[in-house]
Amino acid sequence: MTGYAADVVALARKDLLLELRSRDTLPAMLLFVVSALTVFHFALPAEASTRAETGLLWIAIVFTALLGLTRAFAPEREDGLLDGLVLAPCDRSAIWFGKTIGVVAFLALAEVVALPAFALFFHPLSWELVAAVALADVGIASIGTLLAAIAAASRARELLLPLLFLPLAIPVVIGGVGASVAEDPASFLGFLALYDAVFAILSWASFEYVVTE
């Protein structure tokens, strides 16, 4: 493997290796999502609608993703490592791409635990829900990684990232809940796919301007 793909793989592999060794992010994401679903289970009345239950799953997913995104650029921020990556002759969007793959992996691993927990507490999983979650992961990670890079350069990063990310995550929740409960899930899944495409292209194209002064 050479060129752009090799750069992306090397950068994604680095992020996965860092997490495997430091275990900073994934355990926190797992603990949060399971705790949130447990709280929702006891907070919701027994006769709660499927829409309400699914909505709470999506809220748990979005906030779990936010937790992961807060840590996405932590090693680079703490040791000024973005300078080292930016000076390399690789395309700077490869840094975003590699980081996005890492975020998708962490989110998917959190959902491997969260979705069975949801099925246990609320109702069985449907293929539409699983497909919507998979599509949403790509969109959340794409735009979230770009916003995490913007926030990492700011002093008020803990405040800035949720302020930027949560409004942009609203369409994901609408699409995700719609795909899970609507009679015609295809249109909502199509909406999520469109969201992924738009924000992935936007983030890929604009990342260079975020990491250079």
Add this chain to the structure above:
Amino acid sequence: MITAHKLSKRFGDKRVLEGLELEVPRGGFVLVTGPNGSGKTTLLRLCAGLAAPTSGELDVDVERGRVGFLAHEPLVYRELTALENLDLYGRLYRIPERRERCGAMLERFGLWSARNERAGTFSRGMLQRLALCRTFLHEPDLLLLDEPFDGLDEAGAELLHQELVQRSGATSLVATHDPEALAAGATARLALA
């Protein structure tokens, strides 16, 4: 190689560099001196393309990826081993025979025996040696070194001297508080106030 005309850099109201004139020919070796806060690091970051001037002109005639930048921070991942760090940079810089080159650099700077140890467990001096390995790994045409002797013991300083002598063809800008250590090889000095 490097030409600056009326180069200025401000951070908010703070003026760091003002109207700097600089000309460094290819192969030149310039020592940059000055008190803390005089703009030495800022000048190196401007030359590396990591910051943009507030005003003035700066022309650095070097291909992207041909700059060796030694910063205050070692720019290595603390959870990765010394070898993994160099291997990552080697991949990104597309160095041919990467593994051999990484091994050779670690051996040259006395880190071969610590190659499989995580950078986070290194002492300050070992981190500086690893940072030097990273800086010289891709045989850069332009060297921007910020306090390269920081944390190095005598043996480390000697290794750095030897490396700089070997790379005398590269254009170098070295910010230092100890200019005498490199005075012999320098072609010019720039004193910032």
